[in-house]
Amino acid sequence: MRWIHRDSVITCDHDGRVENRPSRQWVTVTGVPVLVDDDPEGRTIVACPNYGPTIKPCTTTLTVRVGYSDWVRVDGHRVVLSHLEGFTNGTPPGLVKHTVRDPRQQFLGADR
Numbered sequence: 001m002r003w004i005h006r007d008s009v010i011t012c013d014h015d016g017r018v019e020n021r022p023s024r025q026w027v028t029v030t031g032v033p034v035l036v037d038d039d040p041e042g043r044t045i046v047a048c049p050n051y052g053p054t055i056k057p058c059t060t061t062l063t064v065r066v067g068y069s070d071w072v073r074v075d076g077h078r079v080v081l082s083h084l085e086g087f088t089n090g091t092p093p094g095l096v097k098h099t100v101r102d103p104r105q106q107f108l109g110a111d112r
Contacts, residue, residue, distance in 0.1 A: 001110055002103035004067075004080040005032040009102040010040060012058035012088045016048025018098055027074045029105045036077035037068045040084060045098070050090055058090030061098045072110050081110060 004010070005028070010018035021043065022033035041064055048057035067084030082100045090096040 001081040001083050002105060003029055003034050003072075003108045003110065004040075004082060004084060004100060004103055005029050005034045005105060007032050007104045008035070008082075008100060009104060010061075010084065010098055011101045012045050012048055012050075012090060012098050013096050014048050014050040014058060014090070016045040016050075016058045016088075016090075018061055019044045019046060024074050024077065029108050032105070034074065035080040036074050037064075037080070038077070040064055040067070040080060040086065040098070045088060045090075048088075048090060050096075054091075056089070056091045058088035058096055058098075060089045062087040062089060067100075069110050079110065 051057040064086035068078035072079045
């Protein structure tokens with residue numbers, strides 16, 4: 001599993017892109033700030049193509065189910081890893097997830 005940072009590609013199941021905003025700036029991978037727990041939650045999703053008269057596109061990430069390191073922390077916050085998975089607010093509710101499409105770095109990894 002790879003560490004996830006600001007430039008990593010996180011998408012909804014429909015390929016809408018999550019806007020990453022790291023809350024800590026002082027730990028980086030190749031000069032890009034890493035994400036820590038709560039960073040992937042409540043983030044805007046742009047360009048979700050899943051829409052229609054009775055369909056709500058994904059616009060926000062919800063609580064992360066898995067994807068935080070059990071061991072590695074930054075300022076007391078768990079580092080986000082590439083097995084990240086959580087739900088979005090899109091339809092159908094409770095089924096559409098956000099996941100890492102591309103960590104965009106191959107230098108730093110962790111087992112959990």
